Amino acid sequence: MNKIKSLDDLRQLREGMQAKIKLRESGNNSENIVRIKVAMSTCGIASGAKEIMNFLMEELEHKAIDAVVSQTGCMGYCYAEPTIEVTVPGREPIVFGDVDKFRAGEIIEKYIIHNELVDGILPVNYRTIEN
Amino acid sequence: MADYKMHLLVCGGTGCNASDSEQIRDNLLTEVEKHDLNDEVQVVMTGCFGFCEKGPIVKVLPDNTFYVQVKPEDAATIVEEHLIKGRKVERLLYKDPENNEPISDSKHMEFYKKQVRIALRNCGFINPENIDEYIARDGYAALAKCLGERTPQQVIDEIKLSGQRGRGGGGFPTGLKWEITSKSIADQKYVVCNADEGDPGAFMDRSILEGDPHSVIEAMAICGYCTGSTKGLVYIRAEYPLAIQRLKTAIKQAREYGLLGEEIFGTPFSFDITLRYGAGAFVCGEETALIHSMEGLRGEPTFKPPFPSESGYLGKPTTVNNVETLASIPVIINKGAAFFNSIGTAKSKGTKVFALAGKINNVGLIEVPMGTTLREVIFDIGGGIKGGKKFKAVQTGGPSGGCLTNSFLDTPIDYDNLISAGSMMGSGGMIVMDEDDCMVSIAKFYLEFTLDESCGKCTPCRIGNKRLFEILDKITKGLGTEEDLSRLRSLCKVIKDTSLCGLGQTSPNPILSTLDNFYDEYLAHVKEHKCPAGQCKSLVKYTIDSEKCTGCTLCFRNCPVGAIAGEKRAPHTIDNSICIKCGVCYDKCKFDAISVS
Numbered sequence: 001m002n003k004i005k006s007l008d009d010l011r012q013l014r015e016g017m018q019a020k021i022k023l024r025e026s027g028n029n030s031e032n033i034v035r036i037k038v039a040m041s042t043c044g045i046a047s048g049a050k051e052i053m054n055f056l057m058e059e060l061e062h063k064a065i066d067a068v069v070s071q072t073g074c075m076g077y078c079y080a081e082p083t084i085e086v087t088v089p090g091r092e093p094i095v096f097g098d099v100d101k102f103r104a105g106e107i108i109e110k111y112i113i114h115n116e117l118v119d120g121i122l123p124v125n126y127r128t129i130e131n
Numbered sequence: 132m133a134d135y136k137m138h139l140l141v142c143g144g145t146g147c148n149a150s151d152s153e154q155i156r157d158n159l160l161t162e163v164e165k166h167d168l169n170d171e172v173q174v175v176m177t178g179c180f181g182f183c184e185k186g187p188i189v190k191v192l193p194d195n196t197f198y199v200q201v202k203p204e205d206a207a208t209i210v211e212e213h214l215i216k217g218r219k220v221e222r223l224l225y226k227d228p229e230n231n232e233p234i235s236d237s238k239h240m241e242f243y244k245k246q247v248r249i250a251l252r253n254c255g256f257i258n259p260e261n262i263d264e265y266i267a268r269d270g271y272a273a274l275a276k277c278l279g280e281r282t283p284q285q286v287i288d289e290i291k292l293s294g295q296r297g298r299g300g301g302g303f304p305t306g307l308k309w310e311i312t313s314k315s316i317a318d319q320k321y322v323v324c325n326a327d328e329g330d331p332g333a334f335m336d337r338s339i340l341e342g343d344p345h346s347v348i349e350a351m352a353i354c355g356y357c358t359g360s361t362k363g364l365v366y367i368r369a370e371y372p373l374a375i376q377r378l379k380t381a382i383k384q385a386r387e388y389g390l391l392g393e394e395i396f397g398t399p400f401s402f403d404i405t406l407r408y409g410a411g412a413f414v415c416g417e418e419t420a421l422i423h424s425m426e427g428l429r430g431e432p433t434f435k436p437p438f439p440s441e442s443g444y445l446g447k448p449t450t451v452n453n454v455e456t457l458a459s460i461p462v463i464i465n466k467g468a469a470f471f472n473s474i475g476t477a478k479s480k481g482t483k484v485f486a487l488a489g490k491i492n493n494v495g496l497i498e499v500p501m502g503t504t505l506r507e508v509i510f511d512i513g514g515g516i517k518g519g520k521k522f523k524a525v526q527t528g529g530p531s532g533g534c535l536t537n538s539f540l541d542t543p544i545d546y547d548n549l550i551s552a553g554s555m556m557g558s559g560g561m562i563v564m565d566e567d568d569c570m571v572s573i574a575k576f577y578l579e580f581t582l583d584e585s586c587g588k589c590t591p592c593r594i595g596n597k598r599l600f601e602i603l604d605k606i607t608k609g610l611g612t613e614e615d616l617s618r619l620r621s622l623c624k625v626i627k628d629t630s631l632c633g634l635g636q637t638s639p640n641p642i643l644s645t646l647d648n649f650y651d652e653y654l655a656h657v658k659e660h661k662c663p664a665g666q667c668k669s670l671v672k673y674t675i676d677s678e679k680c681t682g683c684t685l686c687f688r689n690c691p692v693g694a695i696a697g698e699k700r701a702p703h704t705i706d707n708s709i710c711i712k713c714g715v716c717y718d719k720c721k722f723d724a725i726s727v728s
Contacts, residue, residue, distance in 0.1 A: 003389030005397045007275040010266065017267035039255055041341040042373045043334070073342015075255030076496035078487075080178060085255070097178050117138050122178040123190070125512065126246030126498070129462060129470075 034060070034067040034112055035087040041074035048100070049082040055101050056084070059108050067112075077122055088112055095122040135173040137214060138192040139163075144179025145492040146515045147186035151203050152176070155187055158206030163214075172214060179493050179514045182245075185225065196235050198223040245507055247474065248498045249482045250298075250335075250458040254342030259377050262384040265345040271390050273464035274349050274356075278398045283313060283357040290357075290460070292468035294480035299325055299416070299453030300531065300557045301633070302479070302546040305460075308450055311440035312358040315448035320360035322351050323444065323451045325421060326367035326374070329413040330529030331580060333560035335484040336454035338496055340367070340374035343458065344381035348404060350452075350460035352391065355402040358450050363404035366421050368411045378406065413530070413584035416558075417632050418443075418451040420586065431588045432632035453558070455484055475501035479545035483556070489526075489563035490517045502543040505535065509563055520565040524648070528557030530577045530584075531637030533644025534570065553644040555637070569666035570649040571656055575603040577641040585634065592635030595626040599642060606653065608669040609660040616653055620646060665727065668712040672728050677702035679724035686716035686725065 004010050038044070038053045053069060060067040077083050080097025086107060087093040096107055097120055110116040141147075141156045159174045180188050185199035189209065196219055198209065205223060212218050224233035248254075257264035265271070277286050291306030312320060324347060328336040340347065351363040367375055382404055385391040393401045407425045414420045415430040422444050424430035443449025459481060463471045472480040479501040485508065487495050492514035499508060505525060509515070516522050524534040533554035535542075542548050546556050564573065578600045587593045602619050605611045623639035623646075630636045646653060655661045662670040675686070675695075682700040694710040697703030705716070705725075717725045 003387075004271075005389065007279045007396060010271055010275050010396070013263070014266050014269070014272070017263045021264075021267055037255070037258075041338055042371070045373070070258045071260070072257060073254040073259050074251075074338040074496055076251065076338075076498075077178075077493075078495040079493045116135060117140075117173055117175040119143070119176040120178060121140065121175065123140070123142075123180045125180060125182075126248050128248055129252055129466065 032066060032089050034065060034089070036060075036067060036069045037072040037085040038069065039073065039075045039077075039081070039083045039085075040071040043078060044074065044081050044083070047081040052082050052084065052099050052101070052104055055104055056108070059105060063108065063113075065108070065112060076126075080120075080122060083122065086111065088115075091115075095124070096120060097122045135171060137172045139172060139174045139209075140177045140190040140192065141174065142178075142180050142186060142188040142190075143176035144183065144186070144514050145517075146179065146183035146510075147188060149519055150187050152187040154203040155189065155201055155206060158203050159189075159210065162206050162210035166210060166215060168210070168214060183511050183514055189223075194235075197225055199225045245503060245512055246497055246499055247482050249462050249471075249474075250339060250346075250455045250484050251342070251496070251498045252462065253346060254338055254496075257343065259342050259344055260380050262345060262381065262388060265343070269461075269465055270345055271349055273461035274352050274390070275396055276464055277353050277356055278396050278400055283359070286353065286357045286464065287313060289468045290463060293463045293471040294468075294475070294478075295456065295459060295463060295471065296479060296546060297453055298455035298459075298483065298558070300528070300555065302556060305452065305456055308440055308452070309354060309357050311438070312360070312448045312450045315441050317447050319362070319445075319447050320358055321444045321447055321449040322354045322358065322360045322363040323418075323421070323425070323439075323449055324351055324363070324365040324367075324457055325416065325418065325451050325453050326365055326371070327409045327416045327421060328368065328371075328454070328558060329411070329416050329584070330531075330558050330560045331577075332488045332562050333486045333529060333558045335486055335496060335559050337371050337374050339454050339458050339484075340371070341377055344374075344378045345385065346458045346461055347378075347454055348381055348385055348391065350457035351404060352395065352402045353460055353464065354450055354452065354457070356400055358448070360448075360450070361401050361403070363402060364407050364425060364444070365404060366407045366409055366415070366425055369408040370411050375406065375408070382406075412586070413580070414586045414632070414634050417634060420632065421451065422449065429586070431586045432634070434631060455559070476543055476545045476548075478547055483544070483559060485559045485561045487513050487561050487563070489561075490520065490565040490568070491515070491563040492517055499544075501545045504541050504543055506540040508544070508561070509540070513563065516563065516565050518565075520567065522563070523566050523568055524564045524570065524573075526554075526562040526564065526573065526577075526641070527560070528555035528637075528640070529560045530580050531555060531633065531640055532557045532560075533640045534564070534573065534648060535644075536648045553647060554640070567664055567666070569607075569662050569664040570645040570652050571603065571607055571662070572664075572666050574642045574645045575600065575607055578603055578638070581634065581638040585638075589629075589631040589635060591626045591629040592631070592638065595622060595630075596635070596638055598622060599626070599639065603642070606656045607662070607667045609656070609667070611657040613654075613657055615657060616646070616650075671712050672707055673705050673710060673712065673714075673717060674726055674728065675703050675705055676724045676726060679722050681722055681724075683721070685719050685721065689715050689719045691715065 083097045085095045189198040189201045295305045296302040412430045415424045417432045420430045420432040439449040482498050484498045585592045680702040687695045694706045
């Protein structure tokens, strides 16, 4: 790993990363990848997020869907743990709450494959500092 | 296979559900079917939109139309007008409170997004174990800006201008704290991150450290640059293993990138961070006790002054900042003080993270601008009280805070308003109580906590709190008298006035605020020996109505302590000297013969 020695180094790295993420999210290229984030703070893990993450990875591989499943921190929806955010290329990210294995399967089958929504979506109810 | 062109999202949050959202969904489904739109339109239930006051809510995708206060009979209109004719149903649109204009696209509805995420900006967005994802979201740009373009004093001025106050509870201005340390002269200074989160029900610091550890590391380095410190310490409780692990990973990655260590960004500034583990003592959240604990001494507070900014860790000037305070620093630098102080109230700027817990539907971690009212937090974001019960009180500020009632629901939340209401901001725990909660028991619960956590150094806190607890215990057992209430009050005052540190000075708050706001409940306990909420077991009495009792023996067979006696097919009786008030008999009786008083 190269050390960051100046502000320019940091900028370069940031732009490189942003480009990479953009590429991943716009899905205009061959990388038509579904991205799933699993909220994995202590509370999420305690309510089963780890098992859900493993299950998602296995199922997606089994169904040969190109996807990246990654962990993230607390999304704040304690009442609906485990929670996951699914971004299908070309569509807005959607957060699903109370995800057990059954619902995880349903999300893959119905939402990811067939663009059908399933009950229990958590609407975004906050503003970020970007907008 | 259906290829849906439109989605109707019906809010299935508990609040909307209570006002018939299921019926709305069913009606929409029927209408969609009636018009043969099954293959084009899908109707789904969602979680809470956080706008319960205007519920039930129906949102139409992809055009983001946001209908409020929808009634089941509106389903036909929505389908016929909006879906078929493509005309939005004007009367159901939300109207901008400022100019009464209907707003159709919810993307323009700032108000319904009552939360603004600054400290939590990356939580749930980035992978906390990947520094690159943090950098992609402007991570370490604030540190670079400070080191490359600003003098320490300029940065301090920016923080002062932003009006940020410490999020750990006290609300001391952050910029001022940094300035005092920067002006102290010493061969070594320290930056300490206080991650000893101890309030019952508060978990915002843990969530930030688990979700976005780099923001804290970056802010500590900025603080180091401003104050002239090269060493940072994170005091974190050992009960937070995942936070510790993620913090360690983050520190390692930052070192590999040269963002911690020698000559950061090619400048002469060097800074590194190590961790110190706390054993989970509440008093160690107090900065002097925290410092002693880090020094390997007993976690006991000492008298201030001298303040840690002048003489702290190992006698050197030390800046102690809370996790949430630090997590907001990079935003202040990147977006400017003006951005930060445009949010909030006159004396409290920015946003505050609250851990919403208790008898509330949407238990969760929220971040709202200072000045948001309790009503908005509890009834909109929190989705109201569980089970449709009545709101009774909300406890803020943990064991140092107080209980606020109905009359404070419309008070804008900020440091000063909460204090004048008899509570405090604290670290941001917010525990909601409903009509079934006994306020005397709640006060007793918090007292028990402080009693356990008192370090024992000063007499008022060590002995005074014990006496307070004994009086409360007496009251909840029905042995209290009216004189006890005045004794409680005067003892509270003495403890507040004479304790050494914040723990003792604030420990009587839960009692004082409940005495002020729920005096009737205390009176009922001491005068009538009754607990209005039915929570104090000693004051509850179960009796069997001999008229209704059929002698079925069900209660007799289920009583775990053998307090019930009686012959088959003859009325039974309860011996209250044996009864442990578990309520099993009450639940089991099929003839409604057992009553509670």
